[in-house]
Amino acid sequence: MPPRSKVAGLPPEVKAWLDQALVENNFSGYEVLSDELAERGYSIGKSALHSYGQGFEERLSALKVASEQARAVVAAAPDEEGAVNEALMRLVQEHLFKLLMTEGSQMDLPKVAKAVAELGRASVVQKKWQAEVRAKAEAAASQVEKIAKKGGLDADTVAEIRREILGVAA
Structure with missing residues (x-):
């Protein structure tokens, strides 16, 4: 097993500074960063920083691509029902x-258990939200149905309005 990365052993505030510096410097200037870390009391060579920076840049790039794709999917297919979120939870x-x-x-069992618990909570919140949306739509449909009947609309027109509000196919 290879030795643990020196960067991983940095205190959180120093690692946060390093990550920010890498992004601001467009993942270059490793010698300057190595010197700055040395001034702060941490001996990490430019090669080790470059190795860490490459992995960090790849993860950041993948995250940006995923975010852009997610925005494109949401724009192309709005998801009022939360189906995409539910599918994502199931995949995870x-x-x-x-x-x-x-x-x-x-595996780090406590972390996995926490992730599963958080997914469970997210699923419950999603189901509650879906039920609330359905109840509001049903209430709105009923209210419109009463108004439409008072206005003298025929039963077929009232049923069509109700289907449109509830999003039910004919």
Whole structure:
């Protein structure tokens, strides 16, 4: 097993500074960063910083691409029902389960348990929100139905208005 990265051993505030400096310097200037760390009392060579910086840049780039794609998907297919979020939660749950089955004892079980609990809470909140939206739509449809009947609309027109409000296919 390779030795633990010196960057990973930095205190959180120093690592946060380093990450910010890497982004601001467009993932370059490793020698200057190494010198600055040395002034702060941390001996990390430019090669080690470059290795860390490459991985960090790749993760940041992947996150940016994923964010852009997510924005494009949401713009192309708005999700008032929360179906995308629900599908994402299910995918994460499935992935966690697979990891648990394959890596078992090598995993950080408390972190996995916390992730599963948070997914469960998110799922409950999502279901509650969906129920509230359905109840509001049903109440609005009922109110419009009463108004439409008072206004003398025929039953077919009232039913069509109700379907449109509730988003039910004919």
